[in-house]
Amino acid sequence: MSFIPKLFVLATALALLTACGSKGGESNPQNMADDGKDCAKTDNGKGGNKKPTPPTNPNQVAINPAQEKAAGIQLGTFERQNMSTEVQANGSVEVPPGNRVSLTAIMGGYVQTVTVLPGEHVRTGETVATLRSPEYLTLQQNYLQSKAKVGFLAEDLERQRILDVEDVGAKRKLQMARADYATEQAALRATAAQLRLLGISVAHLDATGQIVSSVPLTTPIAGYVKAVNINPGQYVGPQDVLVEVLNHDDLHLELKVFEKDVAQVHPGQKILFQIKGAGRPDEVLTARVFLVGQAFDDNARTVRVHAHLEPERTDLLPGQFIAARIQTAGQRVRTLPEAALIQAGELSYIFQRVGSDSGRVVFRRLKVRAGQPQHGDVPITVLDPLPDTTGLVRQGAYFLNAELTKGAGED
Structure with a gap:
């Protein structure tokens, strides 16, 4: 009769080991009592490695008032603004x-003086440099000679007219006198125009007959000297830019x-x-x-x-x-400050205040589409219906996003 109770005890111990599982792989009758205690602790929830329960909403975060104040979180709503595409x-x-002048020499010559520096202000007609050349002397000589010849031809033409009226002179001589006078007048006018281009006063030359050896380089506009590309003694040609004025x-x-x-x-x-x-x-x-x-x-x-x-x-x-x-x-669109958005590729995130729970303020993260920032504000396109009066975080979004993703980083 004593065999039956022993068999009953052994069957009970095996059942406990089957339910709880052995730690060593094979059952040990001497440790059955300890295994039973471990099984009891596991059943009571006081031992073992239990996996943490995931949050009910992965887009919600709750912070206490002290955290809210320290993070400088500011609440508000959407603002409607006229935002331009750019x-x-x-x-x-x-x-x-017309306000940019490049000064060049009408005729080639040697730089005698330079009177301006880059950055200096000049007035209209002011001399910026002087040039000299034997060609300038020759041109003035040609002008004076042509002027004298025009005077002679004018007198000769008048004599031929008188002779023609008295029917003494030949018609051919009168015609030749007219042609010579017109030709020399044209040469005189051309030479005078060249002198004016050089900056030599024809009136002064007519009055005094004094030939000058140098000519001034003047600016036709007032402005600032941008560049001076010459120095005294340098030979310059008509193709060279000497001074620039803006x-x-x-x-x-x-x-x-x-x-x-x-x-x-x-x-x-x-x-x-x-x-x-x-x-x-x-x-x-x-x-x-x-x-x-x-x-x-x-x-x-x-x-x-x-x-x-x-x-x-x-x-x-x-x-x-x-x-x-x-x-x-x-167009008039919803906007939020840049500090209210978390950039995440094509989409962005904002935070909505949804209420409080056990003294902690609860915020929900929402996906939106953001436009190009303008003057610190960003046009917002909401992906789900959201009233203009919704309470939103206008500053401190990065703190909330860090709190929301902190647990995910640990996992």
Whole structure:
């Protein structure tokens, strides 16, 4: 009879081992009691490696008021603004061709003096250099000789007229006198015009007969000297640019717009631009399109667009490089500050305040589509219906996103 109770105890121990599982692979009768205790602890939830329960909503995060204050979270709603679509373009500050002068020598000669420096302001008609050459002396000599010959031929023509009236002289001599007089007058006028081009006063030469050895090089416009390419003693020809002068009274922008964007650009559109490397990167200036080119540059496939400054300015320098945004269209859209968005490729995230739970503030992350930022604000397109009055995080979104993804990083 004693065999039956022993068999019953052994069957009970095997059942416990089967239910809980053995740690060593084979059952050990001496450790059955300990295994039973471990099994009991596991059943009570007080031991073992239990996997954490995932959150009910992976796009929700809850923070306490102290965290909210420390992160500087600011709440608000959408704002409706007129946001323009923009075309990006680069270019430079320029002056019209009429405000840019390249001074050259009408006739070749040697530089005698240079009276200006680059950056210096000059007035209209001011002398910037003087030139000398034997050819200038020869030209004045030819003028005086031609003038004297014209006087002689005029007297001879008058004599031939008198003889013709008295029917004494031959008609042929009168005709020859007229031809010679007209020919010499033409030569005199041409020589006088050449002297005026050189800057030599014909009236002074007529009055005094004094031949000058040097001629002045003067500027036809007022402005600033851009470049001086000569020095005393240098020989220069008509093809050489000696001095360049720019007038800053009519500065404008010359932009290069790519072929894909040029159809959106029209006269009258507003331009926002900044000067590159001018020590004032935050200053935004304005201009307005007044001319769109009608041909492409062969190499870059761009079209030149010209714009007037608004208001006109004279403190910019021709040749300064600029980065411009041409505002091509506009519409009233929802906007949020840049600090309210988390960039994530084509889509972005914003946070909505959904309520509180056990003293903690609960926020939900929402997917949106963001446009091009303008002046710190970003146009927003919501993917799900959302009223304008929805409570949103306008500042501190990065802190909430870090709290939301912190657990995911640990997993």
